[in-house]
Amino acid sequence: GNSVTQMEGPVTLSEEAFLTINCTYTATGYPSLFWYVQYPGEGLQLLLKATKADDKGSNKGFEATYRKETTSFHLEKGSVQVSDSAVYFCAPTDMRFGAGTRLTVKP
Amino acid sequence: KAGVTQTPRYLIKTRGQQVTLSCSPISGHRSVSWYQQTPGQGLQFLFEYFSETQRNKGNFPGRFSGRQFSNSRSEMNVSTLELGDSALYLCASSPELAAYNEQFFGPGTRLTVL
Numbered sequence: 001g002n003s004v005t006q007m008e009g010p011v012t013l014s015e016e017a018f019l020t021i022n023c024t025y026t027a028t029g030y031p032s033l034f035w036y037v038q039y040p041g042e043g044l045q046l047l048l049k050a051t052k053a054d055d056k057g058s059n060k061g062f063e064a065t066y067r068k069e070t071t072s073f074h075l076e077k078g079s080v081q082v083s084d085s086a087v088y089f090c091a092p093t094d095m096r097f098g099a100g101t102r103l104t105v106k107p
Numbered sequence: 108k109a110g111v112t113q114t115p116r117y118l119i120k121t122r123g124q125q126v127t128l129s130c131s132p133i134s135g136h137r138s139v140s141w142y143q144q145t146p147g148q149g150l151q152f153l154f155e156y157f158s159e160t161q162r163n164k165g166n167f168p169g170r171f172s173g174r175q176f177s178n179s180r181s182e183m184n185v186s187t188l189e190l191g192d193s194a195l196y197l198c199a200s201s202p203e204l205a206a207y208n209e210q211f212f213g214p215g216t217r218l219t220v221l
Contacts, residue, residue: 031206032207034209036212041214042214043111043197043212043215044150044199046210089150093208095140095142095152095165095206096152097142097149098149099149099150100149100150
């Protein structure tokens, strides 16, 4: 079956640092790919998505590109803020979520 | 549009009891999925209901069951509770089957089993 491997956390960065959270997947076919974010005390919410190869999803300064050749969908942000502190989940569209990566951004 | 709502938000039960959790999807959404979130196991898929039928099921014992009503509201039941069932239970809805769509999550029900 399909699976997803996500970079383990926790990740601690200083404000304005560059962020990368790696995500690779195995899948039959070419699923849509999603990043979800979970802020403290809340449920998950969609951060960004890409529906086909070479698509780039972006939102709130975060970006991820659907790389079919490497089966990856790494999340990046050029300058993180304290408010980005949350848990980030990578997910192909078959209900299998990555383990989640907890990000803490310090002022 | 109102978001996904889950009731209750917090629940405390003892071993051996059973519990029922409720989820109201976004209006017009036909798919409801349930997940268990724990610090050790992360987010694990329980099952998905679509048009009152279970369409997908994760790898959980038969103590975990669910159903969906004609108005798309869903309930999840856990019988004979075990300590390890303590978790945050998340419900998510989608316009169509979750495999092809973004999911919208509720805030979760925090279940503590003593």
